[in-house]
Amino acid sequence: MSQIPPAPARPAADGPEASARPGRAGPDPAALAEGVLNGDRRALARAITLVESGRADHRALALDLLERLAPARRQALRIGLSGTPGVGKSTFIESFGLMLIGLGLRVAVLAVDPSSARSGGSILGDKTRMERLSRDRAAFIRPSPSQAELGGVARRTREAIALCEGAGFDVVLIETVGVGQSETLVAEMTDLFVLLLAPAGGDELQGVKRGIMEIADLILINKADGDLKPAALRTVNDYAGALRLLRRRPHDPDGFPKAMPVSALAEEGLQKAWAEMQALAEWRREKGFFDSRRAEQARHWFEAEVRAGVLARLAADPEVARRMQALGAKVAAGAAAPARAAAEVLAAFDARG
Amino acid sequence: MSQIPPAPARPAADGPEASARPGRAGPDPAALAEGVLNGDRRALARAITLVESGRADHRALALDLLERLAPARRQALRIGLSGTPGVGKSTFIESFGLMLIGLGLRVAVLAVDPSSARSGGSILGDKTRMERLSRDRAAFIRPSPSQAELGGVARRTREAIALCEGAGFDVVLIETVGVGQSETLVAEMTDLFVLLLAPAGGDELQGVKRGIMEIADLILINKADGDLKPAALRTVNDYAGALRLLRRRPHDPDGFPKAMPVSALAEEGLQKAWAEMQALAEWRREKGFFDSRRAEQARHWFEAEVRAGVLARLAADPEVARRMQALGAKVAAGAAAPARAAAEVLAAFDARG
Structure with a gap:
């Protein structure tokens, strides 16, 4: 699919970009673009590092790289995923990702975690939490950039999504721990937004941030297995009730936003959740909301x-x-x-x- | 309380501001400030017109006026109020305002309605809807400025609040119909935020905007009288349940945000609602949240x-x-x-x- 001719891994010193690199030689956008378009995960990782760089000369190279990918016009389904620590988010991403791969899809996972600079590590920094997924050739996992500033994280994540799409991934999952405005930010760069919650025991507070109801398309109550199953189903009902109190959004078909149970551990409900996501995306595509949202x-x-x-x-x-x-x-x-x-x-x- | 010397109603042609007024003579900030500080409602109305003006020379005069009021350091309790048409907002403001006046307080009502430029009139444009309140000497009612642009409305409303405080009002109610981001905007300029809702019949949708739960301090279910009373009490319970599912905010004491019934028509529950607002404001004052919020x-x-x-x-x-x-x-x-x-x-x- 690539229209771009092969290029040396390093640009010649007299190449057009040479003058923009005052220090050591930067990466070559043409070679990186070719690698990304060929689905090379190492090239993709280096391309993301380039867009994350704060150096002015790297920025020029990053813009060049992004423009080389644009003509391919590849699209993934962009899914935002939020859930506080403890709801089993890593387990969910691993199970859900492997289920998608089982369906023949390629899955990229990006993280938006504005707190990672403070806490000293991204939630995805330790890939061992998603060991099976991270070892799979059809998956690509990228931790959150270590950036304290949300605006910078936003730009870099948007560009990383474009790179993953250029690399031919079918689904790009963008996960966030929901610190500050990060959910709104992720919702503004995705096609669907999924909120993962744990079952609430009795009168226990869920601690859902109030603004989240504004943006959630699907609320998944995880851990709907074993002893917790009754509590999970009760929590699904509570949220279904709360969602019914809210105004219907024009870009929602009947029944959305929806609350449903899943078990990432028992790998239950994942295909049903995926079917709902596909149905929602399909409806929005048919009605034109999908493309108009992306244009906006x-x-x-x-x-x-x-x-x-x-x-x-x-x-x-x-x-x-x-x-x-x-x-x-x-x-x-x-x-x-x-x-x-x-x-x-x-x-x-x-x-x- | 005014430190400002009397001044002529019109500035002398050779006054310091004269060069800033290319057209007809503008209002005199010194005279306006004196009138406002003396609680003169006509001066207050003219002062608000000045801050609403888009003319560059008027802007300079408006800044001058605001600076003349600042040293008095008068404070009102700023209450944001949202509710869609049909919930009985005008009746509520009239009943609630008259109740406050009965307690010896002076009440100003401002409106933020970004849709008024489109719909051709503010919700408060017709003062006959609040006939008794608008005729009371202890009240001041100002319709929303006819401005399509929310940012412009925000600036003018913030400055109008400062003018009302300068004029010695004890309570400033800022009402909005909740179009677009107007509630967030009003929440950002008030000490408390009140959401007024109508009773829901059975499974009927309430149409509450999702983000509103983020900012509401008090949810009042109006029309808790006659036939609608049971539905109103049921709706109070529904919202109390929904509020319990949300995370507690650091600036809330136990039990807040709270849902409760009122009847603007039967004038019931209004004093109780006012007591809750006072209790919340008092708690935030004691904990330092009140002042820190204003500083922020x-x-x-x-x-x-x-x-x-x-x-x-x-x-x-x-x-x-x-x-x-x-x-x-x-x-x-x-x-x-x-x-x-x-x-x-x-x-x-x-x-x-």
């Missing part, structure tokens, strides 16, 4: 990049940053009016060199 | 103003706007990569005159 997401991504770029110019000016800091403290203390303080910062922005 | 809100407002100002500079450049438009369409159609398209727009921004 792409436009928002573009606009977010522009805004981020302009705001980066704001932050990059030391005089502006100094005033932001000082005036922000004054405003919080009630010693300066927000609108007046903002006008001062903007004057400094206009006056910058 | 002020800082966010400041930062939002800075961002809005920088983004306005982006939009104001015709070449940048042209490229944003053209490239956004290409990105949505899949014909341009978002990151590359953004880089092009940013290059045009840097090159602007």
Whole structure:
């Protein structure tokens, strides 16, 4: 499917990108693109490392690489998955991923975990948690980038999705632990959003973040096996009831969002959950919501990049940053009016060199 | 309480602001500030008109006015109120407002309705809906500004709140019909957020926007009177159950968020609802959440103003706007990569005159 001619693994020193690499030689976008399009997992891993790089010269190479993949126009089903630690998310991803592979599909797993920089490791950092899946040739697992800043994680994850699609994966699972705004962010880059929960015992609180109901397409109550099965079914009913209290969204067919039981451990309910995801995606495709959502997401991504770029110019000016800091403290203390303080910062922005 | 010397109703032509008024003479901030601080409702109305003005010279006068009120450091309890048409919101505001006035309090009502520009009129445009309240000297009712753009409505409402506080009101009710993001926006400028709902009949859907659970402090089921009372009490139970499934927020005492019945028509449950609002505000004051929330809100407002100002500079450049438009369409159609398209727009921004 690749239209791109073979290229050396390293670009010649006089290649068009040479001047953009002040330090050691960077990766060659043409060679990386070819590897990715051929489904080479090592090339994919290196390509993701390139888009995650903060270096300005790497950024130019990353844009080049992404543009080389775009003409292939490959699409995966992008599924967002959220669940707090303890609900069995790793076990679910492993069972669900292997089930998909059993159906002949190739599965990539990416993580968005803005807390990983703080906690010192991504939830997916330890691949041994998904040992069988990570060893399978039809799977690709990538831990969350170590980035404290959510906006940076968002850009890199969006680009990693594009790379996985270029590599021909059929399903891209983007998982998040649901810290701060990360679920909304993942919902904005996926076609479907799945929330994984554990059974609640009696009156026990579930601790579902309130905003999550806004974005969930499917609520899966895990651990619906053994002793926990009755509690799991009860929890399914509770959520089904709560979902019925909420307004129907135009992009949902009858019966969605839906709550259902699964057992990742016993590998039960996974095919049924997959059938629901496919039915939902199919309905949205037929009604045009699927493509319109992707078009909207792409436009928002573009606009977010522009805004981020302009705001980066704001932050990059030391005089502006100094005033932001000082005036922000004054405003919080009630010693300066927000609108007046903002006008001062903007004057400094206009006056910058 | 005013520290500001009397001033003529119109500034002298050679006054310091004169050069900022190219057209007809603008209002005098010093005189307006004095009127507002004296609790003059006509001065307050004119002051709000000034902050709502889009004219650059008016903006300078508005900032001047706001700074003249700040030293008085007057505070009202800011209550956000949301409810879709049909739940009896006008009747509730009238009954609740008159009840507060009966307790010796002064009440201002502002509206945030981003749809009013489209629908051709604010929900509060017709004051006859709250006839008794609007005629009361201890009340001030202001319809939503006719602004399609939510950011503009936000700034003007924040500033109108500051003006009402300067005028010595004890409670400022900010109501919204809950279109788009307006509830989140109102929550970000208030101390408490109240959701007003109608009783649900049997399995009937309530149509509550999903994100609302994130921000509601108190859910009031209205029309808990006559035939609807049993349905109202059932609905209270349904929401109490749904609220228990959600995670406790650090700024909530035990039992909050809370669902309870009221009848605006029969004037029942209003004092109880007010007692709950006071208890919640008091608890947050004691724990420091009240002041820290206000400080955060002020800082966010400041930062939002800075961002809005920088983004306005982006939009104001015709070449940048042209490229944003053209490239956004290409990105949505899949014909341009978002990151590359953004880089092009940013290059045009840097090159602007």
